[in-house]
Amino acid sequence: MKKIAVYPGSFDPITYGHLDIIKRGLKVFDHVIVAVACNSQKNALFTFDERVDLIREVLKDESRVTVDTFTGLLIDYVAASEASVIIRGLRAISDFEYEYQISQMNSSIGKGVETLFMMTSLQYGYLSSSIVKEVCSLNGNIDGFVPPEVKKALRLKYRLD
Numbered sequence: 001m002k003k004i005a006v007y008p009g010s011f012d013p014i015t016y017g018h019l020d021i022i023k024r025g026l027k028v029f030d031h032v033i034v035a036v037a038c039n040s041q042k043n044a045l046f047t048f049d050e051r052v053d054l055i056r057e058v059l060k061d062e063s064r065v066t067v068d069t070f071t072g073l074l075i076d077y078v079a080a081s082e083a084s085v086i087i088r089g090l091r092a093i094s095d096f097e098y099e100y101q102i103s104q105m106n107s108s109i110g111k112g113v114e115t116l117f118m119m120t121s122l123q124y125g126y127l128s129s130s131i132v133k134e135v136c137s138l139n140g141n142i143d144g145f146v147p148p149e150v151k152k153a154l155r156l157k158y159r160l161d
């Protein structure tokens with residue numbers, strides 16, 4: 001049986017930190033579904049469709065990754081999918097508190113879904129979509145943080161070119 005995992009997030013926009021988790025996830029799973037959350041609570045820079053398109057573009061050569069979207073409870077989405085594992089990345093203690101709470105809540109809801117946490121790679125420990133947006137909006141160099149397609153989209157948003 002194919003081992004499939006869901007990697008959920010806002011991906012506003014996708015960074016090398018996310019891509020690192022996806023690549024490492026593919027060492028453990030046969031297939032990873034990147035699931036973009038349509039979360040109305042967060043005011044995103046990129047629209048839902050723009051975020052999905054950027055991820056598809058960046059991962060177009062990776063046949064073992066598909067990009068999907070979901071609304072509502074993640075646990076319901078995962079239970080209805082072919083996957084039974086959620087992958088989440090952990091950077092700092094501050095990530096831990098929140099992720100711990102969510103994974104406990106998900107396991108108490110049940111549905112047999114496990115959450116697998118992957119520690120960030122050393123070079124991406126400080127990297128977040130928010131920090132990339134901030135640096136880019138101030139016309140800083142973001143080459144080391146996001147793929148060229150994402151950089152282009154960000155600079156367009158901030159009318160920098």
Ligand SMILES: Nc1ncnc2c1ncn2[C@@H]1O[C@H](COP(=O)(O)OP(=O)(O)O)[C@@H](O)[C@H]1O
Pocket residue numbers: 008009010011012016017018021087088089090091095119120121124125126127128129
């Ligand atoms: N630099 C990074 N290293 C490792 N994991 C990361 C990094 N940046 C984000 N992640 C992880 O990727 C997932 C999606 O993050 P994000 O797009 O911020 O969505 P969310 O709104 O769910 O936090 C989360 O599990 C987050 O911890």
Ligand SMILES: [Mg+2]
Pocket residue numbers: none
């Ligand atoms: Mg986050």
